Amino acid sequence: MHEQRRAMESLQQQIEVLKAQAASPTASRPASPPPVVSEPPLLWEKKGALTDGIRVQSGRAYMDIGLVGDLVMGISTAKDIEGHLQQDGHDPSQRGFTLQGLEANFTGAVDPYFRGNANVAFQINSAGDSALELEEAWLETTSLPGNLQLRLGQYLTDFGRANTTHPHTWSFVDSPLVSARLLGPDGVRNLGARLSWLVPTPFYSELFLGMQNSHGSTAYSFRYDHGNQVYLGRPNLSRNVNTLGDMLFSPRYTASFDIADRQTLVLGISGAFGPNASGQDGYTRIYGADLYWKWKSSHQDAGFPFVSFQTETIWRQYHASVYSNAADDLNHSGAIDGTERNVFGDSTVRTLPGETLLDYGLYSQISWGFTKGWVVALRGDWVNSSMSRYESMYGRDPERAARWRISPNLTWFPTEFSKIRLQYNYDERALLDNAHSIWLQFEFLLGAHGAHKF
Numbered sequence: 487m488h489e490q491r492r493a494m495e496s497l498q499q500q501i502e503v504l505k506a507q508a509a510s511p512t513a514s515r516p517a518s519p520p521p522v523v524s525e526p527p528l529l530w531e532k533k534g535a536l537t538d539g540i541r542v543q544s545g546r547a548y549m550d551i552g553l554v555g556d557l558v559m560g561i562s563t564a565k566d567i568e569g570h571l572q573q574d575g576h577d578p579s580q581r582g583f584t585l586q587g588l589e590a591n592f593t594g595a596v597d598p599y600f601r602g603n604a605n606v607a608f609q610i611n612s613a614g615d616s617a618l619e620l621e622e623a624w625l626e627t628t629s630l631p632g633n634l635q636l637r638l639g640q641y642l643t644d645f646g647r648a649n650t651t652h653p654h655t656w657s658f659v660d661s662p663l664v665s666a667r668l669l670g671p672d673g674v675r676n677l678g679a680r681l682s683w684l685v686p687t688p689f690y691s692e693l694f695l696g697m698q699n700s701h702g703s704t705a706y707s708f709r710y711d712h713g714n715q716v717y718l719g720r721p722n723l724s725r726n727v728n729t730l731g732d733m734l735f736s737p738r739y740t741a742s743f744d745i746a747d748r749q750t751l752v753l754g755i756s757g758a759f760g761p762n763a764s765g766q767d768g769y770t771r772i773y774g775a776d777l778y779w780k781w782k783s784s785h786q787d788a789g790f791p792f793v794s795f796q797t798e799t800i801w802r803q804y805h806a807s808v809y810s811n812a813a814d815d816l817n818h819s820g821a822i823d824g825t826e827r828n829v830f831g832d833s834t835v836r837t838l839p840g841e842t843l844l845d846y847g848l849y850s851q852i853s854w855g856f857t858k859g860w861v862v863a864l865r866g867d868w869v870n871s872s873m874s875r876y877e878s879m880y881g882r883d884p885e886r887a888a889r890w891r892i893s894p895n896l897t898w899f900p901t902e903f904s905k906i907r908l909q910y911n912y913d914e915r916a917l918l919d920n921a922h923s924i925w926l927q928f929e930f931l932l933g934a935h936g937a938h939k940f
Contacts, residue, residue: 540933542594549594550934554654556586557928564913564921568612570884571913571921573666574673576653578925580612586653586927589621591934599629605652621652622675633684643674644682644694644738645756646774646798657796657853658893659909659925663867664847667885668772668802670706674758676734690742700727700734700760707770707802708734708760718843719876719883720809721829722763734760752778765807767840774800792855801846806876810837838876845871845886859899867891887916905929 540551558578564571568579578584588608595601605621624639642650648665665673678698685691701709709732711722727733740754756774776798783791814827815835822833830836847869855861871886895909907927914920 547595547597549592552591552931552933554587554589554591554652554931555929556588556653557583558586558659558925559583560923560925562911562921562923564919564923566918567923569671570918571915571923572660573663573671574661575609575671577660577666578923584612585610589652589654593934595628596625599627600625601628602626633686635682635684637680637682638678640677641675641680643676643696643698643734643736643758644680645669645674645736645758645772646754646800647776647778647796648798649673649675654905654929654931657851657861657863657897658865658895659907659927660893660911662798662849662865663869663889663891664798664800664849667847667869668707668800668845669758670704670710672704672706674706674734674736675704676700676702678734680736687741689744692740694736694738694740696734696736696738697730698734698736700732705734705760707758707762707772707804709763711763716830718764718804718806718885719838719874719880720764720806723765725761725763725766725768732761734758748784749779749781752776762804762806764805765809765840767805768807769805771803772800773802774798787858790855790858790860792853794853795851797848797850799846799848801844804843804845806838806841806843808838808840811835812837834880836876836880841875843871843874843886845869861897861899863895863897865893867893882917884917887918889913889915903931 542549542551556576559582560578561581562571567581572578576586578586586609590606590608591604592606593601593603602625604623607619607621609617609619611617620640622639622641624637624641626637627635630636644650646665648656648662649669653661661673676698678696680694680696682692682694685693699705703710709725711724714721725732736756736758738754738756740752742750742752745751754774754776756776758770758772760770762768762770776796778794778796780794781792782789786792811822811827811829812835814822814829816826817823820835822828822835847867849865849867851863851865853861853863868890870888874883874886877883877886891911891913893909893911895907897905897907899905905927907925907929909925909927911921911923911925913923
């Protein structure tokens with residue numbers, strides 16, 4: 487009798503929670519931006535938010551588990567594939583085979599008020615050593631009033647389109663040049679908090695404001711010390727957090743419109759502001775604008791045929807502090823001798839002025855899903871910068887030299903759980919050799935994985 491009473495009380499509590507959820511004005515708030523998905527997500531789109539997979543469930547709480555593997559093999563005429571030709575941490579890094587990532591994903595409902603997500607990536611570098619990386623691990627509210635949502639933890643910064651995606655959702659084997667150069671080899675992500683507001687407009691419209699730590703390799707243009715190497719003409723210095731101004735702030739606004747029965751347009755503007763490691767008064771401002779357009783046939787089969795176009799531009803203002811290594815010239819000889827600290831590696835004594843460096847670039851890509859499971863795509867990349875004062879004194883910095891790249895590819899999705907992609911890259915690089923590269927990518931998906939925004 488006692489057990490029956492407890493069971494009835496538990497059932498009644500569950501009914502009350504469900505009633506409260508149904509009455510909440512934010513119960514139907516979307517978990518992420520635009521209700522549109524990219525390729526291959528067309529296949530995902532038909533099924534909903536998750537592929538069929540592994541689910542661990544107890545009462546109202548559950549966790550979906552998935553594993554995605556990306557392996558690429560290829561060749562290139564370039565002598566400097568890792569870190570120069572291919573700049574993103576997930577790009578192919580050598581001739582032969584590269585494990586771009588083996589990503590385990592855990593996502594689900596914590597309770598009626600929170601949901602959680604974690605992405606853990608395994609990699610094998612070009613030296614053959616294994617590495618483990620926590621890409622994301624965050625907790626997000628699901629029932630705040632006023633169309634508000636709060637995310638806490640390690641997360642990809644809401645900047646543009648490419649930065650918020652994982653490698654297996656890319657339409658190409660590698661990431662865009664402008665993202666890797668200005669946002670960093672691992673993109674922008676860090677521990678922090680993000681508040682978003684779904685604006686009550688007739689169309690999808692959402693504002694984001696993030697505040698995150700500004701140090702580490704995932705804050706490449708900010709307080710990262712670049713492994714004590716010279717970056718943008720100066721050695722980087724350690725810099726502590728003393729005020730809120732030492733944090734990384736990232737506002738973003740995005741809106742989506744149905745411009746015809748089968749066409750959707752998404753626009754966005756982004757910013758990322760914070761200190762950098764060039765000195766006590768060093769700071770960085772990065773701006774971005776993006777556009778995505780997609781057409782789907784009224785007679786589509788699993789999302790095919792379709793045509794999509796995406797473009798994104800990013801520009802960076804990097805205010806570099808004054809720097810001089812004259813104090814390292816202990817015997818005042820005018821050059822760094824063998825026993826003295828040789829910062830620049832060429833024995834020079836340099837006094838560099840404070841200045842603001844401007845770097846910029848864009849990429850545009852078009853994809854055509856011409857029949858079920860088959861997509862042909864083309865991307866153009868371009869990056870450049872304005873001449874700086876330190877370059878006028880000591881020569882052009884390869885880190886900022888002009889470059890463009892053209893990348894056609896062909897992708898076959900046997901099912902929504904596997905992918906085979908063949909891509910050719912032609913790179914034209916100022917100060918470095920031009921390069922031809924061919925990459926063949928294989929991908930598999932085990933278990934469940936959440937849909938990504940396009």
